[in-house]
Amino acid sequence: MKQITECPICKVGECKGYFGLCPVCHETDGYANAGRSHRFYCKEHKTSWCAGSNLFSSWRYQTEAEQRAIWDEIGLNYFEDVEPYIPPECTSFAADTNETPREVDTLKAGEAPF
Ligand SMILES: [Zn+2]
Numbered sequence: 001m002k003q004i005t006e007c008p009i010c011k012v013g014e015c016k017g018y019f020g021l022c023p024v025c026h027e028t029d030g031y032a033n034a035g036r037s038h039r040f041y042c043k044e045h046k047t048s049w050c051a052g053s054n055l056f057s058s059w060r061y062q063t064e065a066e067q068r069a070i071w072d073e074i075g076l077n078y079f080e081d082v083e084p085y086i087p088p089e090c091t092s093f094a095a096d097t098n099e100t101p102r103e104v105d106t107l108k109a110g111e112a113p114f
């Protein structure tokens with residue numbers, strides 16, 4: 001059996017960070033779309049990072065104006081662009097496969113996947 005080391009930040013056996021996590025707290029508050037690409041963010045630490053594009057179908061149902069309104073509401077323009085933390089136990093999803101798991105694809109923008 002594979003030994004899973006406890007993450008000192010999340011205090012759990014396995015942090016779920018397919019799309020990357022805030023490097024400070026290993027959490028994310030969800031994502032916002034920018035065109036076809038998805039930007040995850042942590043509100044507490046004002047960090048954000050790009051998780052790839054066209055992973056979630058939600059972007060198709062938003063107009064550019066709607067996307068901008070969401071960005072403004074979160075204040076994403078003022079967030080710092082960071083390298084996300086990717087748990088070693090998790091393979092980065094975008095790098096690994098282009099397929100999005102079904103449960104993740106049903107997420108709406110603004111919802112955290114984990
Ligand atoms: Zn962690």
Ligand SMILES: [Zn+2]
Pocket residue numbers: 022023024025026027042043044045046047
């Ligand atoms: Zn954070």
